[in-house]
Amino acid sequence: METYTGIPEELKFLVLKRIKPTEPEREKLLVIQEELASQVKAAAKKLDVPGVLVKMVGSAARGTWLSGTHDIDIFISFPEETSRKELETLGIAVARDVAKHAEHVEDRHAEHPYLNITYKGFDVDLVPCFRVASASQIKSAVDRTPFHNDFVKPRIKGHEDEVLLLKQFMRGGGVYGSELKTQGFSGYLTEILIIYYGSFENTVCAACTWKPGEKIDIMHHSEIEHEEPLVVVDPTDPRRNVAAALSLDKFCMFIDHCREFLKTPELSFFFPASLLPLGDTEILEKLESRKSTQLAIVFKTPDVVEDILFPQLYKMEQAVAALLKEYDFTVIKTGVWSGKTETAVMLELISGVLPNVKKHVGPPVWVKVHAEKFKEKYQVAAGVFGGYIENGKYIFEIRRKYPMAKGLLEDRLMTCSLGKQVQQSVSEGFKIIENAGICRLKDPDFRIYLRKWM
Template structure:
């Protein structure tokens, strides 16, 4: 092997980019200084327990990659390579692992090969949908990265594989049908911030998307589906499908219960306001019908974005482009790569669902 350095200063071995991660040698049971310090211990444990089942692990990793749940990074929130190895060690083989996954509960998965915990104590301590006690460090949940949605996807795909096993479940590329119709969709195209690690960027992307969804709902926009995507190089896409892009000009505004101390202020605020209808009583509360301040979804998003504290995306978000998708023809304005991503989002159905 030939060690080289590229123009950015990144180390290469035979043209393959590598990461150099320092760690401190520790013994089993010692507290690590960094997460990387556990890696040699993980390697030793896997070698001592996996035996000749490397192919079983490769199959499981390929399966996870094919259904889009492989990787502990923030953008995926899925199954790490180490967790894949632990699952094969625990269940015995790829087939037995997938069979077990098909029977998992989406509420909770608990695996402890150390015998250090009962399930109730583990749930109280780790508070994650998937808890796999790290055999090297019983104070750590090796599966802490896995989100509930990722768990649900893994369970559903495992059920489908058991019902209809096929080679596609081990391939990274799949033919994806084109959507036959579209629902109103807003896309935010954001330039990727140079020199920032994907995990840092994705932390802010997730926070931005969560804030958009929460505040759009508070403004009465109904979010049907959302997804974030990035090539981690040049572009970030935030996609939101809504029930409608324009709201009616008026809203029903709920006031206090008639026996509440807040009634006087509510009635005084609106009783002489010529722009509202009411106040009136419906059921046991006061209401008014008033004009909305924001009617358009993109206007709402522009109003919400400044509420989010963004450090690495701050400059990028100032150059955001807004794209509205109302028909299939609107997809033609996108680049081929972006169009494929958006079409997959709009089609919505997992490729493996038949």
């Protein structure tokens, strides 16, 4: 593989200085990991659960975590022949025993239950899993993780800094994180990219000419076709695309981020200036300058995890835009913001007001039965302005039911197909806020979002 140079060493040095865990930080993590591993083993023994092994996985185990993050993933591995039910009860029992020493405990649920605890300031996941022979034989999605660990750990040795640079660079570009909110690059994906391309620089240079359909298959063992823009075949599972969660736009944003960075390699691509909340005066100025119509649909934030909430919000965004379009409003763009208490679906329209008159195009005059029915219906309808023939078709100028986008949404938002929790929250109440009314939303995080939006 060709090796690119051109990114100043000092720049990488400066970045690493800020993101690479210090020696004391590493030592502390190691100590904590050991403590927790011992506690898991002790708990299994105490509860008389045989065959349990402890697996340290994730970036903490591989030395590829960013300084300041305090995540530890501990997998409690059961023999393959364990039943799902047993795994769940015994696994959680062991985890709960460990959690006795924690500052905070939370029951969480992926494909099966696990515990998330805060332990000496670290955010620790205690995850029961099956010990299967290969990643293609997994019984639950989490069973794959130990295989990832086994693949990455020996190959990433000596290249940890490159992973850190790439992760921070992706953070700076807003494309790091494979949760459903972000739809970006996962940590495992960045590690595979570094293993494949050899370095941060090579990855960035290669990405500049990526196209949708780009395929990386380190083990040359791909078994199926994938539709996603980037296909990175999982080295531990020939049927899985590691980049399946990456959206087209995040894929493109990364390409764009790489190109811009190579033009002017600067620290800001890793650490963009933090945005200030948009003030009321600025909002009013921007409204006046754009002269479009801004709408916000505001409702109580549903009490669910982001991986459930955001897909529902994105779905709502689509459904609302389709509703507005159906009633002739032109949507410039849509967006979603969700804070602790309130959530807003944002819409920018060419105009929130349409004329009362609406041109309703009917069938061609010569399609006799249809045409006559159409004409009979509309020539007597209430509020019809007039009718004529254009391009061989009956046209009636009828009265528009919803000349205001706000009224349309107030009246018909609930007819949109919404996700369960969002539907529930919206049905309990929502507000449609228009233009300057947006100043009523004071949450600083929303105001930061607004700065990008407007």
